[in-house]
Amino acid sequence: xxxxxxxxxxxxxxxxxxxxxxxxxxxxxxxxxxxxxxxxxxxxxxxxxxxxxxxxxxxxxxxxxxxxxxxxxxxxxxxxxxxxxxxxxxxxxxxxxxxxx
Amino acid sequence: xxxxxxxxxxxxxxxxxxxxxxxxxxxxxxxxxxxxxxxxxxxxxxxxxxxxxxxxxxxxxxxxxxxxxxxxxxxxxxxxxxxxxxxxxxxxxxxxxxxxxxxxxxxxxxxxxxxxxxxxxxxxxxxxxxxxxxxxxxxxxxxxxxxxxxxxxxxxxxxxxxxxxxxxxxxxxxxxxxxxxxxxxxxxxxxxxxxxxxxxxxxxxxxxxxxxxxxxxxxxxxxxxxxxxxxxxxxxxxxxxxxxxxxxxxxxxxxxxxxxxxxxxxxxxxxxxxxxxxxxxxxxxxxxxxxxxxxxxxxxxxxxxxxxxxxxxxxxxxxxxxxxxxxxxxxxxxxxxxxxxxxxxxxxxxxxxxxxxxxxxxxxxxxxxxxxxxxxxxxxxxxxxxxxxxxxxxxxxxxxxxxxxxxxxxxxxxxxxxxxxxxxxxxxxxxxxxxxxxxxxxxxxxxxxxxxxxxxxxxxxxxxxxxxxxxxxxxxxxxxxxxx
Numbered sequence: 301x302x303x304x305x306x307x308x309x310x311x312x313x314x315x316x317x318x319x320x321x322x323x324x325x326x327x328x329x330x331x332x333x334x335x336x337x338x339x340x341x342x343x344x345x346x347x348x349x350x351x352x353x354x355x356x357x358x359x360x361x362x363x364x365x366x367x368x369x370x371x372x373x374x375x376x377x378x379x380x381x382x383x384x385x386x387x388x389x390x391x392x393x394x395x396x397x398x399x400x401x
Numbered sequence: 402x403x404x405x406x407x408x409x410x411x412x413x414x415x416x417x418x419x420x421x422x423x424x425x426x427x428x429x430x431x432x433x434x435x436x437x438x439x440x441x442x443x444x445x446x447x448x449x450x451x452x453x454x455x456x457x458x459x460x461x462x463x464x465x466x467x468x469x470x471x472x473x474x475x476x477x478x479x480x481x482x483x484x485x486x487x488x489x490x491x492x493x494x495x496x497x498x499x500x501x502x503x504x505x506x507x508x509x510x511x512x513x514x515x516x517x518x519x520x521x522x523x524x525x526x527x528x529x530x531x532x533x534x535x536x537x538x539x540x541x542x543x544x545x546x547x548x549x550x551x552x553x554x555x556x557x558x559x560x561x562x563x564x565x566x567x568x569x570x571x572x573x574x575x576x577x578x579x580x581x582x583x584x585x586x587x588x589x590x591x592x593x594x595x596x597x598x599x600x601x602x603x604x605x606x607x608x609x610x611x612x613x614x615x616x617x618x619x620x621x622x623x624x625x626x627x628x629x630x631x632x633x634x635x636x637x638x639x640x641x642x643x644x645x646x647x648x649x650x651x652x653x654x655x656x657x658x659x660x661x662x663x664x665x666x667x668x669x670x671x672x673x674x675x676x677x678x679x680x681x682x683x684x685x686x687x688x689x690x691x692x693x694x695x696x697x698x699x700x701x702x703x704x705x706x707x708x709x710x711x712x713x714x715x716x717x718x719x720x721x722x723x724x725x726x727x728x729x730x731x732x733x734x735x736x737x738x739x740x741x742x743x744x745x746x747x748x749x750x751x752x753x754x755x756x757x758x759x760x761x762x763x764x765x766x767x768x769x770x771x772x773x774x775x776x777x778x779x780x781x782x783x784x785x786x787x788x789x790x791x792x793x794x795x796x797x798x799x800x801x802x803x804x805x806x807x808x809x810x811x812x813x814x815x816x817x818x819x820x821x822x823x824x825x826x827x828x829x830x831x832x833x834x835x836x837x838x839x840x841x842x843x844x845x846x847x848x849x850x851x852x853x854x855x856x857x858x859x860x861x862x863x864x865x866x867x868x869x870x871x872x873x874x875x876x877x878x879x880x881x882x883x884x885x
Contacts, residue, residue: 329567332567336567339578343574346582350581353585372543373570384556384563396559398556398557399561
C-alpha cells in the first residue's frame with residue numbers, strides 16, 4: 301500500500317502548528333527551544349515526503365543541512381540559557397523583562 | 402557507470418574564501434597568543450581581509466555566470482551587495498575596536514564571527530538555490546546571536562541575545578517551511594527552475610503557501626511591521642557595535658534575497674500580491690516612525706527608525722521596475738553609511754560602559770564637541786532624507802519608481818512618514834545645539850580610528866548625495882540581470 305502524500309503533508313502541517321503554538325504559549329526557554337526543534341522536524345518530514353514523491357534526493361539533502369543548523373542553533377541557545385540562568389537564576393522568558401518586551 | 406565531476410572556479414567565490422580563511426586565522430591567532438600579552442592584531446587582520454575581499458570583488462566585476470552546479474550566481478547584482486556588506490563589515494570593525502577595549506572584550510572570536518556573518522550575507526546575495534540561501538541565512542544569524550550575547554555579565558546583553566535567538570530560530574523555521582512548500586510545488590530548489598515551472602504551470606495552493614511563509618521568514622529578518630517586535634529589544638540590549646553591524650548587514654542581505662526572488666522567480670505574482678506588500682510597507686513605515694517618536698533611549702529610537710527604513714525600501718520592491726531596484730540598492734548603500742555613522746556617534750557619546758544612552762545626554766554637545774555634533778547632524782539629516790545627503794537621493798529614486806508604477810497613495814504615505822520622522826531625528830539636532838548641557842558627563846574619548854571613520858562616513862554621505870551618478874551607474878549595471 302502506498303501512502304498518499306497528503307497524509308504526510310497533513311502530519312507535517314499539524315506538527316508545525318503544534319510547534320508554533322508551543323512557542324507562542326510556553327514560557328520556559330528550553331521548552332520553547334524544543335517547540336522550535338519540532339517545527340524544524342515537521343519541515344524535515346515534508347521534505348522527505350516530497351523528495352520521495354519526486355524521486356529526487358535533493359530534498360533529503362536539505363534535511364541533513366537542517367539537522368546541522370538545528371544542532372548549531374541549540375549549541376548556541378543552550379549556552380545562552382545557561383549564562384542567563386547563572387546570572388539571573390531563571391529560564392522563564394516572561395521574567396526576562398529588563399527591556400520592554 | 403561514470404561520475405561526472407562538476408568543474409568549479411574557486412575565484413568566483415574569492416571574497417567568501419578570503420573572509421572565511423581570515424576568520425579561521427583569527428581564531429588560531431587568538432588561541433595561540435600568549436596569555437596576558439596585549440592582543441592588538443585582530444582588527445588589523447580582519448581589516449586586511451576585508452580590503453582583499455573588496456579588491457577581489459572589484460576584480461570579479463562584470464562576470465555573469467553561475468558556478469558550483471548553479472548554486473551560486475556570479476553576477477554584478479551579487480557583487481554590488483558584496484561591496485555593501487564589506488563596507489558595513491569594515492566600518493563596524495573600525496567602530497568596534499575601542500568600544501570592545503573599554504569593556505575588556507577585545508577577543509579574536511568577535512572579529513572572526515563578524516567575518517563569518519559577512520560570508521553568510523554574501524551567500525544570501527549570491528545564492529542561486531534555496532538551500533544556499535537558507536544556509537546563508539543561518540551562517541549570518543548564528544554568529545550574530547553569539548555577538549549579541551558577547552557581554553556575558555550584562556543582563557541586557559543576555560536578554561537581547563536570547564530574544565534574538567528564539568525569534569530568529571522561529572523565523573528560520575517559517576522560512577524553511579516555505580522552502581519545503583516551494584519544493585513540493587515545483588520539485589526543485591533552483592531559483593531558475595522554480596521560475597520556469599511557475600511561468601509554464603502558474604501558481605497553485607502550495608506555491609502560494611510557500612511564498613507566504615517565505616515572506617514571513619524574510620520579513621522577520623528585515624523587521625517588517627507585524628514581525629518587528631524583536632527589533633527594539635535586541636538593538637537596545639546588544640553591544641552597540643553589534644547593533645550597528647546587524648542593523649545594516651542583516652537588512653541588506655535579506656533584501657538582496659527578497660529582491661532577487663520577487664524580480665526573478667515571481668515577477669507575475671508580485672503584481673497579484675502588491676496589495677499585501679502595500680499593506681506591509683505602510684504598516685512598517687507607520688509603526689516604525691510613530692513609535693520612534695516616543696523613545697528616549699537613542700538605541701531604541703534608531704531601532705524603530707531602522708524598521709521605518711525597511712518600509713521605505715519595500716516601496717521600491719512594490720514598484721517592481723528597474724528604477725525601483727536601483728533605488729533599493731542605492732538606498733541600502735546610503736542607509737549603511739548613515740546608520741553606521743549614527744551608531745558610531747552613539748558609541749562615542751555613551752562614553753565608557755554605555756553610561757549615556759538617553760537622548761538628553763546629547764544636550765550641549767554642539768558646544769562641547771562641535772565636530773561630533775556636526776557629524777551627527779549630517780547623519781540625522783541623511784536619515785530624514787534631506788538634500789544634499791544620500792538619504793534624499795535614495796528616497797527620491799524609490800518614490801519616483803513608485804510613481805512611475807502608479808502607486809501614488811503609497812508615495813503620499815511614504816512622504817507623510819518622512820515628515821513624521823523629521824520630528825524625532827531633528828530633535829537630536831535641536832537638543833545638541835539649542836539646549837545647554839544638563840550635567841558634566843565627562844570627556845568623550847575621541848580616538849583617531851573612530852573620528853576618522855565617522856568623518857569619512859559623513860563625507861561619503863554628502864558626496865554620494867551630491868554626486869549620485871557613480872553609485873547609480875553601478876546599481877544600474879547590477880540590476881540589468883532582471884528582465885524588463
